[in-house]
Amino acid sequence: MIIKLFARIFLAIALFNGQWLSVNAQLAVNLKQHITFLASDSLHGRMTGSIDEFKAAEYIIEEFKKAGITNTKGTFNSKKYLQHFIYHPKVDSVKTTVSGNNVVAFINNHAANTVILGAHYDHLGWGLAAHSTYRGEPAIHNGADDNASGVASIIELARLLKSSSSTKNNYVFIAFSGEELGLYGSKWFVEHTKLDSTRTDYMLNFDMVGRMDSNKLLIGGVGTSPEWNEAMKNISPSFKVKTTESGVGPSDHTSFYLKNIPVLHFFSGQHKDYHKPSDDENKINYTGMEEIIGYTMKLIKNLDAKGKIAFHKTKDDSNDNAPKFTVTLGVMPDYTFEGEGMRIDGVTEGKPASKAELKTGDVVIQLGEVKVTDMMSYMKALAQFKKGDTTKVKVKRGNETIEHVINF
Numbered sequence: 202m203i204i205k206l207f208a209r210i211f212l213a214i215a216l217f218n219g220q221w222l223s224v225n226a227q228l229a230v231n232l233k234q235h236i237t238f239l240a241s242d243s244l245h246g247r248m249t250g251s252i253d254e255f256k257a258a259e260y261i262i263e264e265f266k267k268a269g270i271t272n273t274k275g276t277f278n279s280k281k282y283l284q285h286f287i288y289h290p291k292v293d294s295v296k297t298t299v300s301g302n303n304v305v306a307f308i309n310n311h312a313a314n315t316v317i318l319g320a321h322y323d324h325l326g327w328g329l330a331a332h333s334t335y336r337g338e339p340a341i342h343n344g345a346d347d348n349a350s351g352v353a354s355i356i357e358l359a360r361l362l363k364s365s366s367s368t369k370n371n372y373v374f375i376a377f378s379g380e381e382l383g384l385y386g387s388k389w390f391v392e393h394t395k396l397d398s399t400r401t402d403y404m405l406n407f408d409m410v411g412r413m414d415s416n417k418l419l420i421g422g423v424g425t426s427p428e429w430n431e432a433m434k435n436i437s438p439s440f441k442v443k444t445t446e447s448g449v450g451p452s453d454h455t456s457f458y459l460k461n462i463p464v465l466h467f468f469s470g471q472h473k474d475y476h477k478p479s480d481d482e483n484k485i486n487y488t489g490m491e492e493i494i495g496y497t498m499k500l501i502k503n504l505d506a507k508g509k510i511a512f513h514k515t516k517d518d519s520n521d522n523a524p525k526f527t528v529t530l531g532v533m534p535d536y537t538f539e540g541e542g543m544r545i546d547g548v549t550e551g552k553p554a555s556k557a558e559l560k561t562g563d564v565v566i567q568l569g570e571v572k573v574t575d576m577m578s579y580m581k582a583l584a585q586f587k588k589g590d591t592t593k594v595k596v597k598r599g600n601e602t603i604e605h606v607i608n609f
């Protein structure tokens with residue numbers, strides 16, 4: 202079935218290994234090669250800031266270069282594909298360091314606007330206690346679906362877009378690091394790149410696209426631009442598409458949404474190997490991945506002549522409500538904040554924080570009786586409440602300290 206679908210999308214043929222193969226056949230070979238390498242034991246789970254992260258980055262850079270995709274300076278200098286980031290978040294009031302590298306590549310079509318395609322390439326190493334859902338002896342978390350699948354997708358999308366007829370935008374491809382620890386790489390990118398939201402057309406995020414086993418693709422963020430539904434309408438994929446509105450979610454597109462850029466998050470669904478050592482390459486659904494890539498190419502084509510698409514704020518349906526909490530403030534915490542307290546990066550309309558008139562930029566320093574000094578103490582404070590509880594929240598807004606009543 203996939204062969205037929207792709208024969209329709211890619212009529213071109215390419216020379217590969219001395220044989221004439223269709224582009225889709227090469228696509229399948231390439232995807233498998235990328236994931237096999239990135240999710241191999243030799244990379245020890247691609248922990249942010251580790252030598253293994255660097256090896257993964259080197260591989261991604263080489264693949265971009267092979268596909269003829271330059272760095273943002275327009276050259277093939279390997280070092281210039283790297284964007285270093287460093288943060289000092291507090292954990293239990295102790296200053297810690299998170300540093301790593303994003304990989305950034307660029308197709309310059311000399312267009313007015315730029316489309317961003319991103320996927321995080323870091324994973325959990327040997328399993329971080331706070332993040333892994335696996336309990337047992339330390340073991341390598343290969344992260345084949347999470348998120349070698351997304352990285353393989355953007356490398357191949359770069360290759361396809363390089364020779365496509367969708368040339369009315371420039372394209373930036375970013376492999377983020379620091380995602381699993383709290384969206385550090387994407388946050389750094391939006392803050393430190395001279396990212397002009399008026400010239401950034403939209404951002405597509407690929408996080409866990411390798412397990413389309415129920416023939417369904419979940420697309421988050423369709424509320425972030427009125428153009429999304431229209432652009433998707435005339436694509437008839439062989440899979441079902443289930444959409445959600447919110448621009449906020451547990452991955453890197455959130456950083457772009459918070460800068461008023463329309464976003465979509467592609468996700469092939471949750472599974473029992475999520476954040477476990479068993480998220481391995483042999484479980485990847487390559488046919489599904491090829492279909493998602495084909496779908497993305499059509500979506501990009503449908504938007505090609507539209508110019509900069511409009512941005513809409515969404516009623517955010519998923520943010521800080523991790524399962525262990527029975528209540529939520531309805532805010533997006535700034536995980537990278539280095540000061541004392543929990544800085545709010547976004548407020549969800551209709552939720553307790555917005556009802557109490559808290560704002561982006563406010564720093565929560567006390568919730569109920571508990572002093573909030575960092576993310577950890579914020580979560581501890583939140584865990585004490587249940588639905589229906591009323592308490593007070595103290596926030597710093599600029600130099601002022603303000604107190605509000607919170608109804609959970």
Ligand SMILES: [Zn+2]
Nearest residue numbers: 347348381476
């Ligand atoms: Zn993950």
